Amino acid sequence: MPTYERPLLFIDDQWVxxxxxGLIDVVDPATxxxxxxxxxxxxxxxxxxxxxxxRAFDPTIGVAERRERLHRVIDALEKRLPDIAELITAEMGxxxxxxxxxxxxxxxxxxxGIAEVVDTFDFEExxxxxxxxxxxxxxxxxxxxWNYPLYQVVAKVVPAIAAGCTVVLKPSNDAPLSVFEFVExxxxxxxxxxxxxxxxxxxxxxxxxxxxHPDVDFVSFTGSTEVGARVGELAGRSVTKVALELxxxxxxxxxxxxxxxxxxxxxxxxxxxxxxQTCMAWTRMVVxxxxxxxxxxxxxxxxxxxxxGDPWDPATRIGPSASRSQFxxxxxxxxRAQRDGARLLVGxxxxxxxxxxxxxxxxxxxxxxxxxxxxxxxxxPVLAVIxxxxxxxxxRIANATPYGLSGAVWAADDDTAxxxxxxxxxxxxxxxxxxxxxLAPFGGYKKSGIGRELGRFGFEEYLQTKSLQLxxxx
Numbered sequence: 471m472p473t474y475e476r477p478l479l480f481i482d483d484q485w486v487x488x489x490x491x492g493l494i495d496v497v498d499p500a501t502x503x504x505x506x507x508x509x510x511x512x513x514x515x516x517x518x519x520x521x522x523x524x525r526a527f528d529p530t531i532g533v534a535e536r537r538e539r540l541h542r543v544i545d546a547l548e549k550r551l552p553d554i555a556e557l558i559t560a561e562m563g564x565x566x567x568x569x570x571x572x573x574x575x576x577x578x579x580x581x582x583g584i585a586e587v588v589d590t591f592d593f594e595e596x597x598x599x600x601x602x603x604x605x606x607x608x609x610x611x612x613x614x615x616w617n618y619p620l621y622q623v624v625a626k627v628v629p630a631i632a633a634g635c636t637v638v639l640k641p642s643n644d645a646p647l648s649v650f651e652f653v654e655x656x657x658x659x660x661x662x663x664x665x666x667x668x669x670x671x672x673x674x675x676x677x678x679x680x681x682x683h684p685d686v687d688f689v690s691f692t693g694s695t696e697v698g699a700r701v702g703e704l705a706g707r708s709v710t711k712v713a714l715e716l717x718x719x720x721x722x723x724x725x726x727x728x729x730x731x732x733x734x735x736x737x738x739x740x741x742x743x744x745x746x747q748t749c750m751a752w753t754r755m756v757v758x759x760x761x762x763x764x765x766x767x768x769x770x771x772x773x774x775x776x777x778x779g780d781p782w783d784p785a786t787r788i789g790p791s792a793s794r795s796q797f798x799x800x801x802x803x804x805x806r807a808q809r810d811g812a813r814l815l816v817g818x819x820x821x822x823x824x825x826x827x828x829x830x831x832x833x834x835x836x837x838x839x840x841x842x843x844x845x846x847x848x849x850x851p852v853l854a855v856i857x858x859x860x861x862x863x864x865x866r867i868a869n870a871t872p873y874g875l876s877g878a879v880w881a882a883d884d885d886t887a888x889x890x891x892x893x894x895x896x897x898x899x900x901x902x903x904x905x906x907x908x909l910a911p912f913g914g915y916k917k918s919g920i921g922r923e924l925g926r927f928g929f930e931e932y933l934q935t936k937s938l939q940l941x942x943x944x
Contacts, residue, residue, distance in 0.1 A: 474506030474557065476650045479515055479670065482522035483663035489514040494643050494670065499563040499790040499797075500781055500826045506561075508646045511671035516638065516679040519667035523609045523636035524685045526664025531606070531634045537588055540632045542659035544581045547624075550655045551578065554620055554648045562616055562645040563789035563827070564744060565781045572743070576908070577624040580924060583908040587926045588632045601938040606634030607711070608687030610932065611680035613673075613701070614649070615693045616642035616792055617747040617849075623649055625923045626690045627656075631665060633932035638686070639668045640676045644793050673697070681705045688932070691715070692749075695847075695873075695917045702920070713921030713931050715749070715913060717847040718875030721868040722752035725861065725890060727882030728902075730761055734768040736903055737878065738853065742776050742831050745788050746851040747796070750876035750898070750912075753848065754837075756867050759857040766835055769855060770816055776831045776851075778822050788851055790827040797827035800850030807834055807843040812854070839867045847873065861890065869895045874915030878903075897922075 477493060478485035492510030497503065509515075555569040564573050595602045612626040623639065630637050641649035649668070656666050669676055677697075681689050681704035691701045692715040705712045722737040724730060740752045757765040781789035791797040804819040817832025829851060837844050837854040844854055858864040868877065874896040881887035884901055891899045897914045911927035913919050921931050 474560070474647045476506065476508045476647060479509050479511055479519075480650075480653050480657075480666070480668040481515070481519045482525075482667065483657070483661075488512065488671070494646075496561055496644075496647055497793070498560055499792050499794075500828075502794075502825055502827075506647055508643070508650065508670045511669040512675055513679045515669045515671070516676055516683065519638045519669050520609060520680075520683050520685050522664035522667055523638050526662055527606070527608055527636045529605055529608075529634065533588075533593060536632055536634050537585070539659070539661060539665075540585050540588060540628065543628065543631065543656055543661070544578070544585060546655040546658040547581065547652065548578060550651055551575070554651045557648040557651055558619060558645065559781050559789075561647045562619065562792040563781050565783075565786040565789045567784055568744060573618060574620060576906070577618075577621040579908045580621065581624050581628045583925055584628050584632050584929055586909070587929050591926070591929070599940045599942060601940060603936040603938065604930075604933040605936055607932050607934050608635060609685055610635045610637045611683070611686045611689045612637055612639045613677050613680065613689070613691045613693070614639070614641050616645035617744060617749070619645040619648045620652060622692050623652055625928065626692075627652075627666065629929045630690075630932050631661070633929060635688070635932050636665050637667065638680060639666065640673075640680060641668065641670055643670065643672070646670050677701065678704055681710070682707065684708060686710060688713070690921075690931070698919065713923070714919040715921075715923060716875075716917060716919040717873055718749045718751070718914065718918050719754060719845065719847050719871040719873040720750060720752045720875055720877040720896065721754045721756050721894070722878045723756045723864050723868050723880070723890065723894070724758070724765070725864065725879065725881040725886065726758050726760070727886070728880035730757075730765060731768055732903065733880040734765055735772050738769060738772040738776075740878070741853045742773075742788060742851050745791060746800075747792060747849050749847075752876070752878055753853060754844065754867075755853060755855045756858055756864055757855065759859055762857045766815060766855060769833055769853070773816050773831050773833055778828055778830055788831055791829060791850060792827075794827060796849065797829065800829060800848055800852065803843065803846070803848045803850070804832055804852060807837070807841070810838070810841050810843065812837045812841065812843055815855070817851070839870050845871050865890065865893050869893075872917040875913075875918035
């Protein structure tokens, strides 16, 4: 396995050492070996990066220039996708075929979707005697997680640059290498100095300094609800805007009359995508009591196709948990679910291999919707199957968590599914297997977050609104 050394921060278009010259180990979760290092930046590095971003911010930058920058970034990124896919497999264990498709092609589609929005967006609008202007928000702090390292960065940095903002990016310490590759792509694209800056390091140091920095205008964070609440609290002290994309405990609701076999097959695939390390995973399968036994048989059959193994093997569908910490967390949830009385259908808490953070895909039946497993985000390959008695009961179960990020509804026809979906308190729902849309808004209800990402709605988060009242309509 090659090593990947990234000892420098990127500030003001220069690769520079961190103030204290510390480094953070990057560990391959499949082998538990150190495969590289990134800088352990500090508060002084954040200050330098924010200062560079503030100098680079020009609220009068023309739309044509923004579009040109954006298209150059997309072209440069596309050339580096094979290398980025390799890094994602190495640093967080995504199976190679997932790294080469979902982990890299989806971010490219998201970036191209933003370009499509910008190419047609109206930055000025007349409303009566007012001229309404949409202007860049300013200096953006982007704090991203490890589970989809390129996607999460693209979903924040690309619309920010397209809006005319400047960015200080803080990647996760568990999967930072692919982010540094993305930064090099942006450097290849010829972004002006200070438009994009990257400071890696401890979250409590880098993230908290960004959230409280007086020259940061907008903090966009993706991660756990607990940390997101802390970011919001810190930013709120200075009335800094925040967008928070947080946890989920999404329900896959299968109504009477739905194609049960298809709904179960697709639902299992969604729950175990990326080893279950997906905020929008459908981790609760809600099925009619009258078809419960049939559903469990279908689930068990579907899970048998999810091979766990070497992420570099094209046949592997589930790789390791991304870190020792996440591995231990998921095992704890499985063990407690068994003690709470849930019936283990397949899988379990025992490691699949002696080396690496590998767990088998795990399914529990007879899960109490009010239990820990029915309520909390596990972020691993663990699915809870829950029966319901009627549509009202199904809706109660779907809404009975503090989260509301994603989910699905299956029915005999789209009208029935849509009618049910209108009552589900969540930000996005797939109807009878509806396809992913990179232009559709994504974000949460309740404790799943604030604000939206992707497409026009995500782009508008990075714009402020100014109204000019004119004497008379012209």
